[in-house]
Amino acid sequence: xxxxxxxxxxxxxxxxxxxxxxxxxxxxxxxxxxxxxxxxxxxxxxxxxxxxxxxxxxxxxxxxxxxxxxxxxxxxxxxxxxxxxxxxxxxxxxxxxxxxxxxxxxxxxxxxxxxxxxxxxxxxxxxxxxxxxxxxxxxxxxxxxxxxxxxxxxxxxxxxxxxxxxxxxxxxxxxxxxxxxxxxxxxxxxxxxxxxxxxxxxxxxxxxxxxxxxxxxxxxxxxxxxxxxxxxxxxxxxxxxxxxxxxxxxxxxxxxxxxxxxxxxxxxxxxxxxxxxxxxxxxxxxxxxxxxxxxxxxxxxxxxxxxxxxxxxxxxxxxxxxxxxxxxxxxxxxxxxxxxxxxxxxxxxxxxxxxxxxxxxxxxxxxxxxxxxxxxxxxxxxxxxxxxxxxxxxxxxxxxxxxxxxxxxxxxxxxxxxxxxxxxxxxxxxxxxxxxxxxxxxxxxxxxxxxxxxxxxxxx
Amino acid sequence: xxxxxxxxxxxxxxxxxxxxxxxxxxxxxxxxxxxxxxxxxxxxxxxxxxxxxxxxxxxxxxxxxxxxxxxxxxxxxxxxxxxxxxxxxxxxxxxxxxxxxxxxxxxxxxxxxxxxxxxxxxxxxxx
Numbered sequence: 001x002x003x004x005x006x007x008x009x010x011x012x013x014x015x016x017x018x019x020x021x022x023x024x025x026x027x028x029x030x031x032x033x034x035x036x037x038x039x040x041x042x043x044x045x046x047x048x049x050x051x052x053x054x055x056x057x058x059x060x061x062x063x064x065x066x067x068x069x070x071x072x073x074x075x076x077x078x079x080x081x082x083x084x085x086x087x088x089x090x091x092x093x094x095x096x097x098x099x100x101x102x103x104x105x106x107x108x109x110x111x112x113x114x115x116x117x118x119x120x121x122x123x124x125x126x127x128x129x130x131x132x133x134x135x136x137x138x139x140x141x142x143x144x145x146x147x148x149x150x151x152x153x154x155x156x157x158x159x160x161x162x163x164x165x166x167x168x169x170x171x172x173x174x175x176x177x178x179x180x181x182x183x184x185x186x187x188x189x190x191x192x193x194x195x196x197x198x199x200x201x202x203x204x205x206x207x208x209x210x211x212x213x214x215x216x217x218x219x220x221x222x223x224x225x226x227x228x229x230x231x232x233x234x235x236x237x238x239x240x241x242x243x244x245x246x247x248x249x250x251x252x253x254x255x256x257x258x259x260x261x262x263x264x265x266x267x268x269x270x271x272x273x274x275x276x277x278x279x280x281x282x283x284x285x286x287x288x289x290x291x292x293x294x295x296x297x298x299x300x301x302x303x304x305x306x307x308x309x310x311x312x313x314x315x316x317x318x319x320x321x322x323x324x325x326x327x328x329x330x331x332x333x334x335x336x337x338x339x340x341x342x343x344x345x346x347x348x349x350x351x352x353x354x355x356x357x358x359x360x361x362x363x364x365x366x367x368x369x370x371x372x373x374x375x376x377x378x379x380x381x382x383x384x385x386x387x388x389x390x391x392x393x394x395x396x397x398x399x400x401x402x403x404x405x406x407x408x409x410x411x412x413x414x415x416x417x418x419x420x421x422x423x424x425x426x427x428x429x430x431x432x433x434x435x436x437x438x439x440x441x442x443x444x445x446x447x448x449x450x451x452x453x454x455x456x457x458x459x460x
Numbered sequence: 461x462x463x464x465x466x467x468x469x470x471x472x473x474x475x476x477x478x479x480x481x482x483x484x485x486x487x488x489x490x491x492x493x494x495x496x497x498x499x500x501x502x503x504x505x506x507x508x509x510x511x512x513x514x515x516x517x518x519x520x521x522x523x524x525x526x527x528x529x530x531x532x533x534x535x536x537x538x539x540x541x542x543x544x545x546x547x548x549x550x551x552x553x554x555x556x557x558x559x560x561x562x563x564x565x566x567x568x569x570x571x572x573x574x575x576x577x578x579x580x581x582x583x584x585x586x587x
Contacts, residue, residue: 172567225533229526247523249567255519255536256563262540263556266549274552278537278544285534286472292527 002030002141006039010131014065016049016058017126019137023109024116026139033114035143039107042138045096045130047103053123065129069098096130103127111143157209158190158216165213165264173256176241176249180220183236188349188455189316190216193324195451196338199442200328207268211327214264215277215320221257222284224250229292230372265323273323280319287311291375298396299379308375309350310343317346337439344432345452351377351425352456355418358409367405370396377424379408381417388415425456469505469542473535476512484508484576491580502546507579509539510555514575520566554585 004026008017023037041048051057072078075094080086109124110117118124126137162181166174190212197208226232227240228250234240242250258281266274291308294300321342325335354376357369369376373396383392388411395404395411412418429452436445470477488504495503513535518524524532536559543552558578565572572578 170564170568173564225529228523229530231526248518248521251517251519251523251529252563252566255514255517256560256567258533258536258540259556259559259563262544263553263560266544266552266556269549271544274544275541278541282534282537282541285530285537289472289527289530289534292530 002032002145004139006137006139007134008126009134010128012128013131014062015128015131016053016061017128017135018053018123019126020053020116020118020123023124023139027111027114027116027141030141031114031146032111032141033144033146035111035141035145037109037111037116038138038140038142039109039124040138041105041126042136045093045100045128046135046137047100047105047127047129048107048137049103049125049127050107050109050118050122051125052121053125061127065099065102068102069095071095091130093130099129111141114146154205154209155187155191155194157205158187158194158212161209161213162216165217165260169256169260172249173253176224176245176253177217177220177257179238179244180224180235180241181216183238185216185220185236187216188451189219189320191451192317192320192342192345193327195444195447196321196324196330197328199325199334199338199444200330202327202329204328207327208324211265211268211273211323212320214261215316215323217257217264218261218277218281219316221254221261222281224254224257226288229288230374232372268327270327272326276319276323276326280315283311283315287315294375295373298373299383299392300375302377302380305375305377305380306347310347313350313353314343314346317349318342321345331439334439334441337435341432341435341448341452344428344435345455348425348428348432348452349455351421351428354378355421355425358412358418367409370405370408371400373400377421378412378417381420382408382412382415385415385417388412422456429453429456465501466505469509469538473509473531473538476531476535480515481508481512484511487576488580488583491583494584499546502542503551503583506539506542506547507555507583509535509542510559511575511579513539514559514562519562520572548586550585551583554582555579558582 006019006022006026008019010017023039027037039048051061072092073095075098076082077094077097078092080090107124126135128135166178166181169177193212193215194205194208197203197205197211223235224241227235228242228247232240233243240250241253262274262278262281265277268274287308287310290304291312294304294308318339319342322335322339325338330338354369355378356364357376358366358378360366370379379392379396383389383396385392392408392411395408398404400408432452433449436448441448473481485504485508488507489500491507492500492503513532516524516532516535517529523529540555543555547555558581562572562575562578
């Protein structure tokens, strides 16, 4: 069942308003395949009719209505001296009420194969009998609706859910988060939730969107605290919450959405899903501590780097994949394979993200990670390089002004570190793809493979 | 609480045990008597970690320095994970709502109820 309202304005006292195209749009939007559309006039001087859209015919109808119920023919309804509780602007419209009696206030139209069933010359009209006015019709669609195809992600559902959640929160909390969410982001984690939630037998797009939105809120909450820790001034082209509103507000907003996202997930009533996400959140927080600790030995080594990014980035990718699959009641084998896929994808994604810092065409400021001493695999490889390594290490030990950051960027680019990281990220993606080969994914494998490959293709 | 459980759940947070965590833990033990004996130490530890996490972060007061904030975040996350794995749904939801209300008060620069009384109340939540 789907329901709504159709509103329209009229400009003449009697007017035939053709609503056929608007009803067709409603049918298409709703996905109704076979069933009925019910229309009901919400007014006593608007009728409904199915007839031909031909202007001269409309004049004939109008003449007929005028003949049967002429304007100003001494209707008792228009004798205000005999009526009670009449509004100051009560119209003299007995004729319009009488004419409405000749029409209908209700209409049912049939839908077959997703199309409104109408004869060649038939159109659907609202007949205004006492205009001009703003009018409203109630609309209900019932029957068999098309289920979203599993490979088609209703991404808008996540955006609607995010908007809905942010709308109900108190403004001092919601406004900074709304700015961050509206600024964009790739929404990879919610996409993974939605995709994997379509794999098991319990495929419920609305529940999947709720989980996906909660995961995205959780991710954004971690970013808000990260930005304070990293002293970042901008994210997604806008001032960070800490920079715009101060660290106290940033901590409060981050905490609120940690808690709220956790609650929304718990309230879905699937303990395995709650546990997956809670474990990921713990891994993220533990890795943040490691990340900051490693900055003392900047740029660090590959092993430490991998440990940090698996916790900081890959854990939520893995949890997104596993929790979506768990929500759809997929088999443990499928959940396990998707969890490993998410872990490998998240690791590769972070490596690709590191490379963006050295790409002038990425749209992000080059060298920002270096300036903020963020762990970065290209930098680790460049620092280990026999030729450029000594200079990179020497520069990183000192203060990092524009000149030093520029020079480090040049050295990393010249060292061959970037192709090496790219190759490593590609190998992880291929490994992630192999994880999908051993399990039945109900036709979703190509989508997951495509998403994985595009996630690391981010340098341009 | 078994030594193994304590060791595992205090990984990276060992220093906090003598810095307020053990006192809070003992106090919450008193508030978890209605639960299965096996769950009592876990739930008391979860509550103590969440309380300490909020204090370390400086929520509602002056913001903690970044490194302290991260330790506070880990306390909150670990407390939440222990709740997710052990607490009834009503208790999980009550804890989350308690943190939401404290965060809202902090963001609005309004006074919040004392953390401990709010969390003790959350432990009493029933579905």
